[in-house]
Amino acid sequence: MLRILTIVVLSLAAVGTGFWGYQEHKEKNAILINAENSYQRAFHDLTFGIDRIHDQIGATLAMNTRKSLSPALADVWRLTSEAHSDVGQLPLTLLPFNKTEEFLGSIGDFSYKAAVRDLEKEPLTNEEYAHLKNLHEQSADIQNELRKVQHMVLKNNLRWMDVELALATEKEGTDNTIIDGFKTVEKKSQGYSETNVSTLPGDMNKLDDNHLKKNKAAPISQKEAVEKAKEYVQMKQVNDIKVTKSGKGSDFSFYSIHMTNKDGGEASIDMTRRGGYPLWYIINREVGKPALSLNDANNKAVEFLNRNKMKDLVLYDSTQYDNVGVFTFVGEQDGIRIYPDAVKVKVALDNGQVVGVAANEYLENHHERKLEKPALTESEAEKFINSKVEIQEERLAVIKNDLNKEVLCYEFLGTLGEDTYRILINAKDGTEEQVEKLRRAEPVYDNLL
C-alpha cells in the first residue's frame, strides 16, 4: 500500500516538475522573444531615423525662409535625439560605436543652434550652408551602410541576442554580420567630426468636408451592387461571389464584394450603398513577364478612367514595380492641379488588365471648386525660393496644408545638385507650405553585398 502511495506521489511530483519546467521554459522563451523584439525595434527605428535625418537635412538645403527653415532644423534635432536614444538601446556597449554617436551629436548641435537663432536677422552663412551640405552627404553614407546591415538582418533572420552573446564571449574572428556591419558604419563616421507618409504633395489627413458622408444618392440593392461590380472589374469566368455589408463603425455604409475565378484569381471591391460608387478594387493574380511598356499601360489606365466617366484628371506619377505599373492621376480644374482629388490605377504589364483602382480620395474630395486668382505672380513667388535651387518646372496647384485646409500654391520642381525638390509656395502670401526632397530609386542591396 505504502509502496503504491509512494509511487503515485513520486510520479505526481515528476509530472508536476515536468509541467513546471515546461511552463518555465515557455516563459523564458516569451521573455527572450520580448527582449529580441525590443532590440529589433530599436535597430529598425534607428535606420528609419537615419533615413529621415538624411531627407530632412536635404529639404533644409532647399529652403529659404526662416519660417520653414527653423521648424525643419528643429525637426532634424528631434530626429537625431531619437536616433541617439535608439543607438543607446542596442546591445552595443562592447562594440566601439562612439564615432557614429558623435556624428549624430554634431548634427544635433548644429541643427539646434541654427533652429533657435533668428535666421531672419542672421541667416545661415555660406560656411554653415556648406557644413549642412557636408552633413547631408555624410548621413547618406551612414544611411547606405545601415541599410545594408538591415537588409542582411532581414534576409538572414539575424538575432540581436546572438550579437549580445558573441560580444559577451569575445570570441575572436567570429563571423557576425551585424557586428561587421556596424563596424563599417563606424568606420564611415570616423572621418567626420516627424514624418509625412504621403505619396502625394500636401498633407495626407482627411479633409473635414467629406463628400461621401454627405452622399444623398438613392441606395442600391445587393444584387445591383454585384452587377455593377462585375461590370466595373471585368473579371472573366467568375465562379464564386460573396457580398457583405459594412459594420456600424464606418462613416457611411458600403458593400464589400469578393469574387474568385477558375484560375485561382480573386477580386475584392468596396462600393457605396448610396449611388453604388466603387471606392476601390483590387485583383490578385500571378502577373507574368512584362509584354507592355509603361506607356502602353498608361494608356490602358486612361481608357479605364474614361470608360468609367472619371473626368478632369491628369497623370501625376507613374512607376513600374516589377510586373505592374502604378499610375497616380490628380484632379485638374482650369489648368490648376487639384492634388486632393487623386485616383490610383494599377495595370498588369503582362496583358494590360487594370488590376486595381483606388478612387476613395477622389470620391471624398472631388467637386467644382471656387478658385481664387493668385495674389502673387509666378515671378513674385519665385523670389521666395532659395536661389541655389535651379527651377525646372512650375505650375499652380491646390494642396491640403497641415492645417487641413485647401490652399492655392505655386508648385516649383527644382534641382539642387543631383537631387530634385518640390517646393510649394502659397499663392496668396508667399508662405513656404512644403519643401520636400523627392526620393531617388534605391540600389538593390542584394547586388551590393
Add this chain to the structure above:
Amino acid sequence: MRIRPKMKRTAVTIAFVISLVTGSLSIMPEPSHAFSGQVIQKGASGDDVIELQARLQYIGYYKGKIDGVYGWGTYWAVRNFQEAFGLPIDGLVGATTKNKLVKASKYDKSYVKSQIEKGRSFTHYGKQSKQAKNKAGSSGNKPMATSVPPGFSQNDIQLMANAVHGEARGEPYEGQVAVAAVILNRMQSQSFPNTVSGVIFEPRAFTAVADGQIWLTPNETSKRAVLDAINGWDPTGDALYYFNPDTATSAWIWTRPQIKKIGKHIFCN
C-alpha cells in the same frame, strides 16, 4: 560614245562610295534602331532606360548614375534635351526624341553592359574618355536599382511584409492588404508610433510579433500586399484595429466600432 567612259567612271565612283558607306556602316558600333519600340515614360525601368541614361550622359545632359530606372534626374535630362533640340517638352521618349538622341550621341551597348556587369558605376561616360570608377555598382543581369514608393525603403517594405505574413498568411489577398493598411493607418494616427518598426514592435500590438511568427520568411504575396497598401489601397476604411473573433481574449476589443469583416479578421476603429 564619249559619254561611256564617263559613265563607267561615275559607276565606279558610285560603287566606291557605296562600299565606303556600307563599310563604315558595318564598322559603326551601334545600329540606329538600338532602342526598342516602346515610348519610354517616367517611372519605367529596364535596358531602354540604361541606353537612354548612357546616351544622355554621353552628351552631358545626365549627370547621375546609370541605374536603369527612369527617375527625376533622367526626367530633367530628357526635358532639357527636348528643349535644346526643339522637340515638344513632355519627358516622353518617343520615336522623334529617340531619333534625335541616336543622331546626337553614341552608345556602345556591349561596353556599358560589361562595365555594369563588372560592378562599376559610371561617373562619366562621355567624349573625353571612357572612364568608369571602380566602385560598387551592381552585378549580373539583375536590376541595379528599384523604384520604391516615396517615404519607404526596401527594408521598410520587407519588415512590413514580415508582419503581414506572420499575421495574415492564409487570409484572402484583401485581408493581407488590410493588415498592411492598418500598420500605415497607425503610423498616421496620433495615438501610435510614427515609424514602421515602432508600430510593428509596439509591445502587445501584434500577436505574430509576440510569439515570434514575424520571423517566418514572407512570400511574394505579402510583399505585393504591402506595396498595394503603401500605394494607397486601404480595404479597411481607415481602421486602426483588427482582431480574430474566434481567438480574441480581450473584451475591450469588442467595444470598438466595427467597420467590416475580411476573412477571419474584423477591422474596427
